[in-house]
Amino acid sequence: MNFFSKYLWIALTAARSNMAYIGEVSSRFIFLGVILYIFMRLWQVTYHETSASQLGGLTLTQMMWYLTITEAISLSATKVAQEVDEDVRNGTLAVQLTKPISYVLYRLATSLGERTIIFSMNLLIGAIIANTMVGSTPLSLAGLLLLACTLPLAFLLDFLGNFIIGLAAFWLEDTSGLALIYSRITWILGGLLIPLELFPYWLQPLVKALPFASMIYGPAKIFVAPDINNFVEIISRQIMASLAFSICLIILYRIALRRVFANGG
Amino acid sequence: MMINKLCNYLNLAKEYVRLNMLAQLEYKGAFAAQIIGMVINDGTWLSFWCLFFSRFPALRGWDVKDVITMWAVAAAGFGLAYGICGNALRLPGLIAKGQLDAWMLYPPALLPHLLFGKMVATCWGDALFGIGIYIIFVRPDIAHLALFLVLVLSTAILFVGFGILCGSLGFYLGNSQGLSQQWHDATITFSTYPATLFDGSIKLILFTLIPAGFISFCPVEALRQFSWQFTLASFAGAVIFLILGTVIFYHGLSRYESGNLMEMRG
Numbered sequence: 199m200n201f202f203s204k205y206l207w208i209a210l211t212a213a214r215s216n217m218a219y220i221g222e223v224s225s226r227f228i229f230l231g232v233i234l235y236i237f238m239r240l241w242q243v244t245y246h247e248t249s250a251s252q253l254g255g256l257t258l259t260q261m262m263w264y265l266t267i268t269e270a271i272s273l274s275a276t277k278v279a280q281e282v283d284e285d286v287r288n289g290t291l292a293v294q295l296t297k298p299i300s301y302v303l304y305r306l307a308t309s310l311g312e313r314t315i316i317f318s319m320n321l322l323i324g325a326i327i328a329n330t331m332v333g334s335t336p337l338s339l340a341g342l343l344l345l346a347c348t349l350p351l352a353f354l355l356d357f358l359g360n361f362i363i364g365l366a367a368f369w370l371e372d373t374s375g376l377a378l379i380y381s382r383i384t385w386i387l388g389g390l391l392i393p394l395e396l397f398p399y400w401l402q403p404l405v406k407a408l409p410f411a412s413m414i415y416g417p418a419k420i421f422v423a424p425d426i427n428n429f430v431e432i433i434s435r436q437i438m439a440s441l442a443f444s445i446c447l448i449i450l451y452r453i454a455l456r457r458v459f460a461n462g463g
Numbered sequence: 464m465m466i467n468k469l470c471n472y473l474n475l476a477k478e479y480v481r482l483n484m485l486a487q488l489e490y491k492g493a494f495a496a497q498i499i500g501m502v503i504n505d506g507t508w509l510s511f512w513c514l515f516f517s518r519f520p521a522l523r524g525w526d527v528k529d530v531i532t533m534w535a536v537a538a539a540g541f542g543l544a545y546g547i548c549g550n551a552l553r554l555p556g557l558i559a560k561g562q563l564d565a566w567m568l569y570p571p572a573l574l575p576h577l578l579f580g581k582m583v584a585t586c587w588g589d590a591l592f593g594i595g596i597y598i599i600f601v602r603p604d605i606a607h608l609a610l611f612l613v614l615v616l617s618t619a620i621l622f623v624g625f626g627i628l629c630g631s632l633g634f635y636l637g638n639s640q641g642l643s644q645q646w647h648d649a650t651i652t653f654s655t656y657p658a659t660l661f662d663g664s665i666k667l668i669l670f671t672l673i674p675a676g677f678i679s680f681c682p683v684e685a686l687r688q689f690s691w692q693f694t695l696a697s698f699a700g701a702v703i704f705l706i707l708g709t710v711i712f713y714h715g716l717s718r719y720e721s722g723n724l725m726e727m728r729g
Contacts, residue, residue: 228645232652239660244519372493375500382507391511396518 204299205307212311227323230269234324237265238331254395259332260422261393266328267345267418268390270320271352276309278357279377282364292458302361302451309357310350317349340424348417348429351436356384356413358443365447368454389415409439476579480547483582494584501588502595505538508655509596523659529683530657531600536611536682537654539593540618542586548623549581554630555643564721574712578623607686614682614697621677621701625650627708634715646673654678674704 245251245258256264282305285291294301363380366373385391388410394402405411416432487494509531516527545552557563557577569576597603597611629647632639653675661669669676677700685693 229648229652232649236652236656236660240522240656243523243660247522248519372496375496378500379503382504386507386510386514392514397514398517 205303208299208304208307209311209314212308213315216312216315227319230273230320230324231327233269234262234266234327234331238262241265254393256393256395256422262328262332264393264418264422266324267321267421268388268414270317270324271349271414271417272385272390273320274313274317275356275381276312276316278305278309278360279364279373279380281305282361283367283373283377286364286367286454295455295458302447305361306354306357310353313353317353338424341421344424344429345417345421348420348432348436351433351440352413352417355409355436355440355443358440358447359384359409359413362443362447362450365450365454368457384410384413387411388413389418393419407435409435409443412436412439472575475575476547479579480582483549487582487584497585498588498591501585502592505534505589505592509534522657525657525659525683528601529687531596532611532686533657533679533683534655535593535597535601536614536618536686537593537651537678538589539597539615540678541622541651542588542590542593543615543619544586544622544626545583546586546590547582547619548578548626549583549586550578551623551626551630552583552647553581554627555633555638555640558630558633558715558719559638559640561719561721563716563719573716574627574709578627603686607689610686610689610694614685614694617694617697617701618678618682620698621674621704624701624703624705624708625674627712628704631708631712631715634712634718649673650675650678657683670700674700677701677704 241253241258241261245253245261251257253261282291285294285301291301294304359380360377363373363377366376370376387405387408389405394405394411394415397405406415412432412435416436420429420432512527512530512534516522516530520526522530550557554577563573563577566573566577566580593615598608601607603611626647629643632643632646636642650673653669653673656679658666658669658676658680666676669680677697681693681697681700684690685697
């Protein structure tokens, strides 16, 4: 088995495991339905009260589809930080290090496998809900293709951020607070609840440059408003942020491994 | 007689809170981290509304202060409810696993002992957040602050009553953890958005099946208009759900089957 195929196999196994518990996963759809309905009312009322056909460059239909994508991305997040934290505390990490696979790549493959399935299901259900609520669907092949190109890097970036937080278990008593703070910062600065174009004008350049925008806002915006220049900009930011996060992870991981103690028995 | 009984239950609640708090304070660092984490979590939503109202100053007559009031009432009410009656959130699991046995050994009545038995530590973060943002951002006078605290109490009663009602589904449906959770979460989600967004049948649902209207609408209107009618409406909704939850709990209890579970309890 070559280098890539073993991690592909791990990702496929994680995806298949999620398919086996599809009933459990489907309970998320109720929440997705509730939140999309509330957002639809919020933005319907806002568009109506401002008498605007576009807000932040998006029509009401585009806004609903933007929120469908952002919620599908957010609700597909896996518990990487929590799993790494547990592996550090209960010694699973030390056991994993003896196996002929990289622990980081094993976690990455598992996370991507799970997330692909959950995101696909979220998107399917979200699409049905959004289509029912706002009627016509602005689906375009270009939008779908550009979304498909930006999503893997968005998932990778989120994985790297969460993995770094999980590694903090080597030094901290409890990383759940840190993981919560990270996820909430991602929500707000990533444009989960409100597109970045509706942020105060002075804040927009800053939030667009931060890596959080590449995780949620970028893929959702490129889907509802496909544009090749915007796509190149998003991909460039994703690659830069992934490189920066990867370097941090490698340094932190090497330091952390020096603190691993394994006792026989 | 009635007053004596009420005082006894209040003393019982006070003792349980004291004991649960002492247990939490054994792990001071983790307790503080959970509370700070919850304050940051709630702060995220406040940031969203501040961003929203920085672009759109009003939403069907509600401004940013009204939405902050809504969040303050909901968060403080939720925090007070489950900071004291934490087991109301765990009821479906306790019923499904047959873990009510231990609570049945206590002197009657069962429900207060069961509810007070656990504390959800993060809820004190919600309570602090709610009261804090109301004082800092809304800057109420003494009368409004007093009314706010009364409405937090009514919201807490509603959350406890609704928690018992959702949890008691377990007596009838077996393992109802998923359904109870979804029902409860839907109420919390709706209660953190202005009820003025919704019309028609959805509004009716928000005062019946998903009683978020008694959290997000009546208390905010009571504080906006300093209205005793809306205050009474908030309390009426809370008391109805508490009575409904209690009646359904005791009715369902007759169907309860012991899990014959052996466990050590600290």
